[in-house]
Amino acid sequence: xxxxxxxxxxxxxxxxxxxxxxxxxxxxxxxxxxxxxxxxxxxxxxxxxxxxxxxxxxxxxxxxxxxxxxxxxxxxxxxxxxxxxxxxxxxxxxxxxxxxxxxxxxxxxxxxxxxxxxxxxxxxxxxxxxxxxxxxxxxxxxxxxxxxxxxxxxxxxxxxxxxxxxxxxxxxxxxxxxxxxxxxxxxxxxxxxxxxxxxxxxxxxxxxxxxxxxxxxxxxxxxxxxxxxxxxxxxxxxxxxxxxxxxxxxxxxxxxxxxxxxxxxxxxxxxxxxxxxxxxxxxxxxxxxxxxxxxxxxxxxxxxxxxx
Amino acid sequence: xxxxxxxxxxxxxxxxxxxxxxxxxxxxxxxxxxxxxxxxxxxxxxxxxxxxxxxxxxxxxxxxxxxxxxxxxxxxxxxxxxxxxxxxxxxxxxxxxxxxxxxxxxxxxxxxxxxxxxxxxxxxxxxxxxxxxxxxxxxxxxxxxxxxxxxxxxxxxxxxxxxxxxxxxxxxxxxxxxxxxxxxxxxxxxxxxxxxxxxxxxxxxxxxxxxxxxxxxxxxxxxxxxxxxxxxxxxxxxxxxxxxxxxxxxxxxxxxxxxxxxxxxx
Numbered sequence: 001x002x003x004x005x006x007x008x009x010x011x012x013x014x015x016x017x018x019x020x021x022x023x024x025x026x027x028x029x030x031x032x033x034x035x036x037x038x039x040x041x042x043x044x045x046x047x048x049x050x051x052x053x054x055x056x057x058x059x060x061x062x063x064x065x066x067x068x069x070x071x072x073x074x075x076x077x078x079x080x081x082x083x084x085x086x087x088x089x090x091x092x093x094x095x096x097x098x099x100x101x102x103x104x105x106x107x108x109x110x111x112x113x114x115x116x117x118x119x120x121x122x123x124x125x126x127x128x129x130x131x132x133x134x135x136x137x138x139x140x141x142x143x144x145x146x147x148x149x150x151x152x153x154x155x156x157x158x159x160x161x162x163x164x165x166x167x168x169x170x171x172x173x174x175x176x177x178x179x180x181x182x183x184x185x186x187x188x189x190x191x192x193x194x195x196x197x198x199x200x201x202x203x204x205x206x207x208x209x210x211x212x213x214x215x216x217x218x219x220x221x222x223x224x225x226x227x228x229x230x231x232x233x234x235x236x237x238x239x240x241x242x243x244x245x246x247x248x249x250x251x252x253x254x255x256x257x258x259x260x261x262x263x264x265x266x267x268x269x270x271x272x273x274x275x276x277x278x279x280x281x282x283x284x285x286x287x288x289x290x291x292x293x294x295x296x297x298x299x300x301x302x303x304x305x306x307x308x
Numbered sequence: 309x310x311x312x313x314x315x316x317x318x319x320x321x322x323x324x325x326x327x328x329x330x331x332x333x334x335x336x337x338x339x340x341x342x343x344x345x346x347x348x349x350x351x352x353x354x355x356x357x358x359x360x361x362x363x364x365x366x367x368x369x370x371x372x373x374x375x376x377x378x379x380x381x382x383x384x385x386x387x388x389x390x391x392x393x394x395x396x397x398x399x400x401x402x403x404x405x406x407x408x409x410x411x412x413x414x415x416x417x418x419x420x421x422x423x424x425x426x427x428x429x430x431x432x433x434x435x436x437x438x439x440x441x442x443x444x445x446x447x448x449x450x451x452x453x454x455x456x457x458x459x460x461x462x463x464x465x466x467x468x469x470x471x472x473x474x475x476x477x478x479x480x481x482x483x484x485x486x487x488x489x490x491x492x493x494x495x496x497x498x499x500x501x502x503x504x505x506x507x508x509x510x511x512x513x514x515x516x517x518x519x520x521x522x523x524x525x526x527x528x529x530x531x532x533x534x535x536x537x538x539x540x541x542x543x544x545x546x547x548x549x550x551x552x553x554x555x556x557x558x559x560x561x562x563x564x565x566x567x568x569x570x571x572x573x574x
Binding site (some may be wrong): 013051072080088103105147 | 326330423
C-alpha cells in the first residue's frame with residue numbers, strides 16, 4: 001500500500017502555475033527522489049504534502065491523511081527538513097529540540113534520550129548545551145535533521161539533507177536515511193546531488209512545473225542512448241559542432257571527452273560524421289553508461305525546448 | 309485543528325527563553341520604565357526644592373479656576389501631575405509588547421524559522437496565544453513593578469510637603485490593575501498584526517509604535533486642560549481598547565494562516 005498517493009496535484013500562486021498535474025505514489029520504506037532545477041516546484045510539492053500549502057486542484061493522501069483532511073494528524077505523521085535549518089540561534093541545541101518535543105507533546109525522558117542518540121549519531125554529542133548560533137552550517141543541518149526525526153514520523157521530507165556537510169557527516173546522514181527506510185519509513189528526498197540520489201533512491205521523479213519522468217534509475221537511464229567521444233583538443237569546442245543536428249542533442253564536455261545524449265533517433269554514425277565534417281579529430285568512440293545527471297539534464301532541457 | 313493549551317504554552321516557553329537571552333531587547337524594555345518613573349519623580353523633587361507659591365498658584369488656577377484660596381497650589385500640582393501621568397504611564401504596557409512581539413513574529417521570518425515551526429502541529433490560535441502571552445505577561449509585570457517603584461519614589465519625594473502618601477489612589481489602582489493589561493493586549497495585537505504583514509522586525513516595530521501617537525495626543529489634551537482625566541475617563545479608554553483587543557486578536561488569528569505565511573515569507 002502506498003504511503004503517499006499523489007493524483008493530478010497542482011498549485012497556482014495567483015496567475016502563476018508552480019506545479020501542474022503531478023501523479024506519483026511512494027511506498028512504505030521507499031526512498032523517493034524528487035529532482036528538478038531551482039524553481040521547478042519541488043519545494044512547493046513538499047510544502048503541499050506536509051500540509052503547509054493547500055493544493056489548487058488534485059488530491060493527495062499522505063500517511064493515510066488526505067491533504068484537505070486533518071492537518072494536525074498530517075503534521076504529526078510527517079517530518080520535514082527544510083532547505084534552511086531554521087534553528088533558534090539564541091537557544092541551545094537541547095532547547096531547540098525540547099521546543100519541538102513540547103509541540104508534539106512528547107517532552108519525555110525517553111523521547112529526549114532518542115533525540116540524544118540521533119545527536120550522537122550525527123557527531124553532535126556533547127554539544128547539547130551549546131547555543132545554535134555557535135554551530136557551523138553542517139552542524140545546524142544535522143540538528144535540523146534530528147528535529148525532523150523527533151516525533152518518529154512515518155514519512156520524512158528532506159530538502160537537500162547533505163548540503164553543507166563534510167563527507168563524513170554526509171555519509172552518516174545517508175546511512176541514517178537508508179536505515180530509516182529499512183525501518184519502514186517513507187523518505188522523499190529533494191536533492192541536486194545526483195550521486196546521492198542514485199545511491200539512495202529506489203525511484204526518482206523529475207519535475208519541472210510538471211512531472212517529466214518517474215521510475216527507477218535504470219528505467220530512466222534506458223530511455224535514451226549516450227555516446228562518449230574522445231577528441232583532440234577541447235571537447236567543448238567540438239560540442240559546438242553539433243549545433244545543426246535535429247532534434248538537438250544534449251552534450252557535456254569534460255577536457256577531451258564529449259558525452260552526448262542522443263535524442264529522437266539520432267544515430268552514433270550521424271554524430272561522428274558531423275564532428276568529422278567540422279574538422280574534429282576523433283580518437284575513440286564508446287557507447288556509455290548513462291549517468292542519472294545526463295538523464296536529468298536531458299529531461300529538463302527537452303522540457304525547455306518544448307516550452308519554447 | 310483543535311486548540312491545545314500545552315502547545316500555546318510551549319510557544320510561550322520558547323519565546324520567554326529567547327527573550328531572556330536577548331540582552332539588547334531586555335535593555336530596550338527597561339529603558340522606558342526607568343524614564344516613566346524617574347521623570348515625574350524628578351519633577352516633583354525639583355518643585356519641592358524651590359516651591360514658588362505664586363507661580364504654582366497661577367498654574368493651578370489655569371487647570372482649576374475654582375481652586376480655594378487656602379488650598380496648597382504645590383500639592384494641587386503634584387496631584388494633577390500624578391493624575392495626568394497615568395496617561396503617559398500607559399505607554400509602557402503598550403510599548404513593551406510591541407518590542408517583544410515584533411521580534412517574535414517578524415523575527416521568525418527574518419531568521420527563517422517560520423517554516424519548521426508551521427510544519428509542526430501547532431494552530432494559528434495556539435501560535436497567537438503563545439506569542440501573546442510571552443509579550444503581554446512581561447509587559448504587565450514590568451508595568452506593575454514600575455508602578456510599585458513609582459509609588460515608593462513619589463511618596464518618598466513628596467512626603468516633606470504632603471506628610472501622607474500621594475499614591476496609590478483608587479484611580480491608579482484601577483488603571484494599573486485593569487486598564488494597563490488591556491493596553492498591553494493592544495500593543496501586542498498591533499505588533500502581531502503588523503508583523504504578520506511585513507517582513508522585518510524593525511519595520512514592524514516602527515509601524516506598531518505609531519499607536520503611541522494618539523495616546524500622546526490624549527495626554528497633550530490633558531496637559532492643555534481640554535480633557536479632565538479621572539477613573540471614569542480611563543474606564544472609557546479601557547472599554548474602547550477592550551473592543552480593539554478583541555478585533556485585533558481575531559484579525560491576528562486569521563492572518564496567521566499557514567498558506568499566507570508560507571507563500572509570502574519563506
